[in-house]
Amino acid sequence: MNSDVQLAVLFDMDGVLIDSYAAHFESWQVVAKQRGGTYTEEEFVAGFGRTSRELIREQWNGAENWSEDEVAQLDNDKEAAFRDILNENFPAMPGGRELIFDLYERGFRIAVASSGPRENVQLVIDRLEIGSCLSAVITGNDVTKGKPDPQVFQLAAQGVDVPNPLCCVIEDAPAGVAAANAAGSSCIGLVRPGKYSVNLDDANLIVSHLNEINPAKIAELIQSRQG
Structure with missing residues (x-):
């Protein structure tokens, strides 16, 4: 060539x-706890490389019936938590x-x-x-x-x-x-x-x-x- x-x-x-492994996993756990649920490491690893919007639809209980606004709200909350964690430890x-x-x-x-x-x-x-x-x-x-x-x-x-x-x-x-x-x-x-x-x-x-x-x-x- x-x-x-x-x-x-x-x-x-x-x-x-x-x-960002730890920060992303922790941010998913934060939003799950806020909503009375849990998020496992196995679920987290299964979603490597994919968008949060896709994962919410597939992994969140009942989310297949959520509106786009409901998915976006959880997505925004999760990513805001991620940035807060990252700003503390980059x-x-x-x-x-x-x-x-x-x-x-x-x-x-x-x-x-x-x-x-x-x-x-x-x-x-x-x-x-x-x-x-x-x-x-x-x-x-x-x-x-x-x-x-x-x-x-x-x-x-x-x-x-x-x-x-x-x-x-x-x-x-x-x-x-x-x-x-x-x-x-x-x-x-x-x-x-x-x-x-x-x-x-x-x-x-x-x-x-x-x-x-x-x-x-x-x-x-x-x-x-x-x-």
Whole structure:
């Protein structure tokens, strides 16, 4: 492949740029307790990578009959609780900010492509101070279909003006890996060790830490998948 071909990296946010596992789980528990219910870790893990609106409809007792306003209210309450928790303790993923600046300096176009609401994504971008490196930001507010549908990565590729086959997605959830594959992008899976680790075998490369990858390795991965 011509070295002048423009390449891009599309970063998922939760579990990739921030270690938000605990904050998201706690925020679901907060809103469940407020409504007299509980929320298990198994339910939480089952929803990795998908939008809160979808999970509420599927997991919340009786929510299949709720109005859109009722779903939106619970969604808003949950995400507000999440931001409160994150503002108290911001768990940046080791190596994420450094990787983004390294990619930017090497000429990659970069996007954040997340199922989270715009307010959450902007909070993370601001706290990491990576806004100047980004060519596009796609959030859950911009999509009509959550992962594993490829829409979020298709929109991100359009936003950075790079076709999906020349983009590499970095993801930590099976639904996100499936979305990247459906979009025709390369995918690096970032695994979470422990009891609730998930299967990312469909990714093209699996790593345990972001410092295991660099611009050269990402370019090689993208180029190796071209015909």
